[in-house]
Amino acid sequence: xxxxxxxxxxxxxxxxxxxxxxxxxxxxxxxxxxxxxxxxxxxxxxxxxxxxxxxxxxxxxxxxxxxxxxxxxxxxxxxxxxxxxxxxxxxxxxxxxxxxxxxxxxxxxxxxxxxxxxxxxxxxxxxxxxxxxxxxxxxxxxxxxxxxxxxxxxxxxxxxxxxxxxxxxxxxxxxxxxxxxxxxxxxxxxxxxxxxxxxxxxxxxxxxxxxxxxxxxxxxxxxxxxxxxxxxxxxxxxxxxxxxxxxxxxxxxxxxxxxxxxxxxx
Amino acid sequence: xxxxxxxxxxxxxxxxxxxxxxxxxxxxxxxxxxxxxxxxxxxxxxxxxxxxxxxxxxxxxxxxxxxxxxxxxxxxxxxxxxxxxxxxxxxxxxxxxxxxxxxxxxxxxxxxxxxxxxxxxxxxxxxxxxxxxxxxxxxxxxxxxxxxxxxxxxxxxxxxxxxxxxxxxxxxxxxxxxxxxxxxxxxxxxxxxxxxxxxxxxxxxxxxxxxxxxxxxxxxxxxxxxxxxxxxxxxxxxxxxxxxxxxxxxxxxxxxxxxxxxxxxx
DNA sequence: CTTGACTCTCCCCTAAAGGGAGGCTGTAGA
DNA sequence: TCTACAGCCTCCCTTTAGGGGAGAGTCAAG
Numbered sequence: 001x002x003x004x005x006x007x008x009x010x011x012x013x014x015x016x017x018x019x020x021x022x023x024x025x026x027x028x029x030x031x032x033x034x035x036x037x038x039x040x041x042x043x044x045x046x047x048x049x050x051x052x053x054x055x056x057x058x059x060x061x062x063x064x065x066x067x068x069x070x071x072x073x074x075x076x077x078x079x080x081x082x083x084x085x086x087x088x089x090x091x092x093x094x095x096x097x098x099x100x101x102x103x104x105x106x107x108x109x110x111x112x113x114x115x116x117x118x119x120x121x122x123x124x125x126x127x128x129x130x131x132x133x134x135x136x137x138x139x140x141x142x143x144x145x146x147x148x149x150x151x152x153x154x155x156x157x158x159x160x161x162x163x164x165x166x167x168x169x170x171x172x173x174x175x176x177x178x179x180x181x182x183x184x185x186x187x188x189x190x191x192x193x194x195x196x197x198x199x200x201x202x203x204x205x206x207x208x209x210x211x212x213x214x215x216x217x218x219x220x221x222x223x224x225x226x227x228x229x230x231x232x233x234x235x236x237x238x239x240x241x242x243x244x245x246x247x248x249x250x251x252x253x254x255x256x257x258x259x260x261x262x263x264x265x266x
Numbered sequence: 267x268x269x270x271x272x273x274x275x276x277x278x279x280x281x282x283x284x285x286x287x288x289x290x291x292x293x294x295x296x297x298x299x300x301x302x303x304x305x306x307x308x309x310x311x312x313x314x315x316x317x318x319x320x321x322x323x324x325x326x327x328x329x330x331x332x333x334x335x336x337x338x339x340x341x342x343x344x345x346x347x348x349x350x351x352x353x354x355x356x357x358x359x360x361x362x363x364x365x366x367x368x369x370x371x372x373x374x375x376x377x378x379x380x381x382x383x384x385x386x387x388x389x390x391x392x393x394x395x396x397x398x399x400x401x402x403x404x405x406x407x408x409x410x411x412x413x414x415x416x417x418x419x420x421x422x423x424x425x426x427x428x429x430x431x432x433x434x435x436x437x438x439x440x441x442x443x444x445x446x447x448x449x450x451x452x453x454x455x456x457x458x459x460x461x462x463x464x465x466x467x468x469x470x471x472x473x474x475x476x477x478x479x480x481x482x483x484x485x486x487x488x489x490x491x492x493x494x495x496x497x498x499x500x501x502x503x504x505x506x507x508x509x510x511x512x513x514x515x516x517x518x519x520x521x522x523x524x525x526x527x528x529x530x531x532x
Numbered sequence: 533c534t535t536g537a538c539t540c541t542c543c544c545c546t547a548a549a550g551g552g553a554g555g556c557t558g559t560a561g562a
Numbered sequence: 563t564c565t566a567c568a569g570c571c572t573c574c575c576t577t578t579a580g581g582g583g584a585g586a587g588t589c590a591a592g
Contacts, residue, residue: 002488005435009434009481009488010485011436011481012481014436015435046485054369079370089358092325092355093359096355099320100349103320104345168271169275169280170274212278219309
């Protein structure tokens with residue numbers, strides 16, 4: 001039986017950390033002295049403590065570690081979990097590297113004067129029959145829902161998907177209605193509904209390039225609205241004239257998106 | 267001039283985040299309405315906001331971003347900072363990958379039954395003249411101090427470095443005295459001191475392998491002390507019989523370290 | 533009896549927002 | 563004229579994984 005200080009040296013975990021893991025029920029001392037309430041650890045807990053240390057060093061959170069222990073307590077399994085962590089690190093690296101690449105392209109374009117030409121025009125959208133589903137979550141997740149809708153629509157789908165955005169601000173959990181145009185009334189079920197997008201007057205522009213830079217297009221629209229004294233209303237629309245496919249992302253620099261925001265008619 | 271909601275859509279930053287950046291003086295609205303205290307942003311701030319978003323997406327902290335802005339406000343410079351972040355991500359990946367490799371080796375050895383044989387013996391250390399320096403910080407940083415000492419000792423150094431540990435527990439900021447044996451009295455300066463490590467009785471063992479697993483050796487020592495009723499005293503010593511060199515790390519599986527903890531003589 | 537080492541609990545602090553309450557104004561609709 | 567609603571404000575609480583430190587109890591030695 002080891003007192004906390006000894007156990008700290010043996011395991012390479014700080015005393016503070018050990019107390020915290022106790023509080024979090026991640027590593028419970030095998031005995032607690034009734035009188036002194038000293039924590040007492042024994043040999044069997046050393047392995048457990050080392051596993052925790054290894055996983056923490058690899059960047060796992062305590063919640064993740066708890067989850068791992070719930071599913072497997074074997075030392076041999078750790079390398080598999082670590083492998084997953086490695087993959088996510090590599091993914092992160094790729095993401096950052098992509099941001100850098102886009103940034104380089106963009107600054108080149110700014111220098112070349114290609115950028116920031118958004119032509120805003122006023123238009124009235126036609127009525128459009130769509131099947132749709134609404135979710136609250138991340139912008140990037142809409143692909144999943146679009147996929148579901150296309151699967152449901154089968155051969156009745158026509159044209160490209162449209163998203164309706166129900167927030168007047170950018171949110172981590174946004175309220176998004178994903179729509180796929182259909183040629184005729186079809187049966188719907190569960191969280192899929194069928195509706196007519198109404199005829200509506202508003203302002204529109206075209207954004208060419210990755211979605212990360214779509215803010216520029218919104219800026220153009222808001223500038224235009226401000227200058228004309230237009231009052232904008234929800235939901236705004238994005239029509240993905242050209243975007244990622246079901247299986248491949250393609251070249252984001254060539255994505256084409258139409259943005260449309262309805263204007264309040266007085 | 268944009269109100270916060272509009273600005274949020276244009277920049278892709280949430281309203282909450284914008285308010286927070288204001289509070290942290292990272293992105294201050296160019297005007298605040300006296301009466302309503304509405305935040306108002308203008309076009310020039312869009313670039314600033316986008317820079318913040320890019321850096322946050324790359325994993326920089328707000329402190330780091332402030333630091334970057336203090337040294338450079340040019341959009342063209344961002345890719346260089348991102349490059350540094352990429353390097354640190356790659357470094358992290360290597361670290362995790364190394365942990366995994368060690369773990370695989372170790373589990374193999376456990377299966378082979380090679381591991382966990384620590385022979386503990388009682389011994390009395392000889393007096394030893396050393397130059398030394400004490401610091402409070404991380405275990406891994408001791409290489410820097412050892413390097414300084416060797417540089418100072420020049421040709422007078424002999425044998426391998428010794429660390430004295432002045433904590434009875436594992437700490438993030440440990441109190442460590444780094445020693446390099448010398449053949450004769452030499453001049454010392456600043457934070458380097460010269461002293462004789464005293465003759466002292468205690469228990470010792472040899473650890474072969476990476477430092478991450480040295481806890482096992484401490485366990486053997488503490489077990490031995492507990493079984494003999496020995497009371498251990500500070501500082502404990504690690505003698506790096508074989509370890510990383512000045513320029514290369516070598517093979518950690520072959521590092522040889524002697525551990526020694528003095529025993530209180532009654 | 534005191535001292536020093538070791539332990540305990542309890543409280544405050546960090547970074548980067550997110551969630552929500554409660555309150556303000558301006559406008560539109562009844 | 564009253565009310566509802568949108569959009570904004572401030573203020574407070576919550577999250578992670580402990581670190582720092584205060585104040586107090588315990589144990590053994592001198």
